[in-house]
Amino acid sequence: MTTQLTPITEPYPEDVAKVLASYPQQGGYILALFRVFANSLRFLKKAVPNLLDKDxxxxxxxxEIVILRVTANKNCEYEWGVHVSAFGSHAKLTDAQIAATRSDQVDDAIWSPAEACLLRAVDNLCASGKMDNSISEQFARDWSKEQQLEIFALCGTYHTISFVANAARLPNEPFGARFP
Known part of the structure; x- marks a missing residue:
């Protein structure tokens, strides 16, 4: 019996199929990552809340800036590539900004002041689980309390997603972008 996480394949158990049907699909294709989640019905249902809804x-x-920075920080090309391909243009991110999500430094010239602070905040959270005081003060001015909590939830969720995708050694989706 293998202990390595791998995407489950069809035919799916009925309870798993029902939950997977609620996940985003393209032409009936379910991302390999979601099929890895399906190794545990509980995880599939509860562990990764869908924070990409219209609300x-x-x-x-x-x-997307938060997601790309977290997945870049966690060296998760799989999820980074999915988000670049699926959402990068809709989020109006330039090629330079997308590439910069992989940089160790924040280039203030290509980001708004709030976005540059956000990137630094995400870097702090990924590195130590907290923010430096100077970043925290600006972060609190830039984002409402509700937005701050959403940003923290995205960071935590995409840490988990990165851990799963990397542990499962998922190859990039055929449509997924590659790290610069």
């Missing part, structure tokens, strides 16, 4: 207090662009 988010964050605009798509800000959500």
């Amino acid at each position: 988010s207090p964050l605009p798509l662009r800000i959500r």
Whole structure:
């Protein structure tokens, strides 16, 4: 019996199929990552909340900046590539900004002041689980409390997603972008 996480394949158990049907699909294709989640019905249902819904207090662009930075920090090319391909243009991210999500430094010239602070906040959270005081103060001025909590939830969720995708050694989706 293998202990390595791998995507489950069809035919899916009925209870798993029902939950997977609620996940995003393209032409009936279910991402390998979601099929890895399906190794545990509990995880599939509860462990990774869907923060990409229309009710988010964050605009798509800000959500994607957070997701790309977290997955880049966690060296998760699989999820980074899915989000670049699926949402990058909708989030109006330039090629330079997308590439910069992989940089160790924040280039203030290509981001708004709030976005540059957000990237630094995400870097702090990924590295130590907290923010430096100077970043925290600006972060609190830039984002409402509801938005701050959403950003923290995105960071935590995409840490988990990165851990799963990396542990499962998922190859990039055929449509997924590659790290620069």
